[in-house]
Amino acid sequence: MAQERKFKIGKPILEVNNISLSFGGVKAITDTSFNVLEHEVRAIIGPNGAGKSSMLNCINGIYKPQQGTVSFRGQQIPNITPNIMAQMGLSRTFQNLALFKRMSVLDNILVGRKLHTKTNFLEVALQLPKVKKEEKLNRERSEEIISFLEIEDIKDTPVGKLPYGLQKKVELGRALATDSTIILLDEPMAGMNVEEKRDMCRFILKVNDELGTTMVLIEHDMGVVMDISDRVVVLDYGKVIGDGTPDEVRSNQKVIDAYLGVEH
Amino acid sequence: MKPVFMTYTKKDIINLAICMVLSVLIIPTFIKTEYWYTSILIPWLCLALATIGQQIVMGYTGQLALGAAGFMAAGAFAMFNLILRVPDLGFVGSLIMSGLIAAAFGILFGLPSLKVRGIYLMVATLASQFFIIWMIDKFGWFKNYDSSGIITAQDIVILGKPFTTPLAMYFVCLAVTTVLTLLAMNMARGSTGRNWMAVRDMDIAAESMGVSLLRTKVQAFAISAFYCGVAGALFAFCYLKSLEPVAFDIKLSFKILFMCILGGLGTINGAFIGAAFILLFPVLLNAIGNNVFHGAIDATIISSIEQVIFGGLMIIFMIYEPLGMAKLWENIKQKWKTKFPSINLKNLKSSLSKKS
């Protein structure tokens, strides 16, 4: 990834410091720290149950870690909730699809425009001109994303009726619609075939390239990870066992033992 | 489900025009018997309005609430007291205030929805039902210290003109219902409705997109209670013409729940369909009892049968079409269109123009 980039990788934008999380007796994450730099593509890898999803859930405030802090743009966030993080410019997708099943694709993506919607319910009820204007802008942006993701033909379909791969795409679209500075992707390519994966990679890289959006993604396909990420952090049993460029991680003995070793 | 349109399509405007012509011109011209207004059309409009309230909180926001009648009672008695004590407010002003007072109760009793869902929430909302009715019953002030138990509702006067005939009251209900239905449709189709539905379908994801669960749920409860409050005021003033807390007991809440579910969760037209069905079906059943069996079947038995049928339908709909009669109607229309595409006016026109 050494070609010319419009957005040069910069300072840390997101820092995770000494996070520990447990559920009852089960330790999901133990004293984990890593950071994400501005404009980079950062991968989190590790075997199943390593605590990767839990990590994203801590960053985004869905789980409350027992210990540790999260800092965004150098500022420690005291009371993390998904809502606060969204307002700070952090969006995400979920491992097990968390779409609004009974709503159309377009509507799902429009929900992603929530933070760009300033009119209140009374104004909406009365259909004031400014509501129409705002709605028009939001729709235009959503349509843009829909055509970027090449899903125009299904935009009015309720997402619950779509196949898995398309749902994953819609979820990416919803995250993109927020125009966030950083997007967390939890296994965006799980269950996809090679072609779909290639498409997905293309979308992720293109967004990163053109808009400078920082991407954090969890992925199991090592080929994909090595291809598209700038840096990789490896989790195993809730601990960081490797952190660095794809090449560094690939040659890290601990990682080979714990992770790659399992696969072969 | 239909895609959500923001601007009105031609179809919407045609539908609205048809409804208005039907309800303002045709019905008053052809229906002269008072019975239809006092016993069917007026309660239908009032209950449909309350059902829209139930739809907002349950159908759109996905919060299982069971206290619509409590909010209706709050609205009805607020109306009575406002007209009694603040006569300057006028009918429309009092109606809006009554809705707002009910909305305040809605916010209060909607707060548990932030913590719990499903049947837990249902129990919490039952508290509102029982508490509001009890409060009105036990504090004489609400009933202006009337000891008879039933208070006569004041006459409706708008801009100095009395609205006391069944037809006039029908028009009052129609006007209010039309305006509030349009507002509800605007909200449901706009960003407000999208937030509601997002919370309904996947609350955690909604929150991660910046939708505040607190605000959205509380807002839905408040708006829902506002609709119920206004509906309750109309129900008392145009239909019952009296005020008594027992008219708003838990049974009415269940009735509205049935209207909402059988009509079709998450639809506005379902509120009207459901309310019509629940109101008209007993009328039909009674007519059958009187005309076919010549009163040989006891009225209480007929009402028991009615209950069995409502319950049975609820089960059947849950199994086969959880989206209710509105969806059924949609399916029928769809089938009709695919079967007889030429019936479709547009196709007809285009095929005609092709031929010529």
Added chain:
Amino acid sequence: MVEELLFFMEVLVGGLLAGTMYSLVALGFVLIFKASATFNFSQGAMVFFSVLAFCGFMQDFNIPFVLAFILAALLMVVVGLCTERFVLRPLMNASEDTVLMATIGLGYVLEGLAQAAWGVEVRRLDLGIGDFPVPWIADNLKLFISALDITAGVVAAIMIIGLFLLFKYTKIGLGLRAVADDAGAASSIGIPLKHIMLLVWSAAGVVALVAGCMWGARAGVQFALVDLALKALPVLIIGGFSSIPGAIIGGLIIGAVEKVLEVYIGPFFGGAIEGWAPYVLAIFFLLYRPEGLFGEKIIRRV
């Protein structure tokens, strides 16, 4: 001072014993929830349906007490059978809320059927146990406690011990617990899911009948029983939906609190606060301990 204390004791004991009646209704709820994770909203209607049938058999057909009771119990087994076959099985994969609404519909069906078959008049149910203070206790302990309350307490205790033994020591109980843990896994290792469901619904039906007898003897067998049975819901919220001890203790708490509030605070507000007090109490529990006293806290997975 002593007299006040005695009076308080009387109120408290009366409340606790009356609470066991709520517990009985809640028990049926818990049974079904444990086995099928279904909130059976129709449990109250089952109470009404079963006891009205019982009264009907006795009073309209002159069937002797014991036989009528057995017939009513059998009827409840049939109701359970039909419910399993025609309501629950088709809704196997439906959402929790959908099933809940279907059971609301079921409640309507049962109430309607009961009234269509047996009429709407209030019926008296005489169990041969008076609803007046037991003289022995009144004389010796100076407490006025109704014989019916005591009976309800004893019956509740017997049913709980019975169910406990059933759960703990029989093959059926073992199967039931397996099903409650993981229905899919249980049926894959050959536990007959259908039989277990049937058994549970029947047991819940019989529990409903017993509860109905207790309530009916006190308040008359009438439609209002359905509303009374609604109070089992706050009981469950306090106790937790999946816990038998929870149902009992929840019932005791609700019974005691509503009586004490009614007697000591009610008069200032014109009474009848027991109509809503249990629900408001439930709200406080929901706000501070949503999982109930005996439920376990679950963090939703995403």
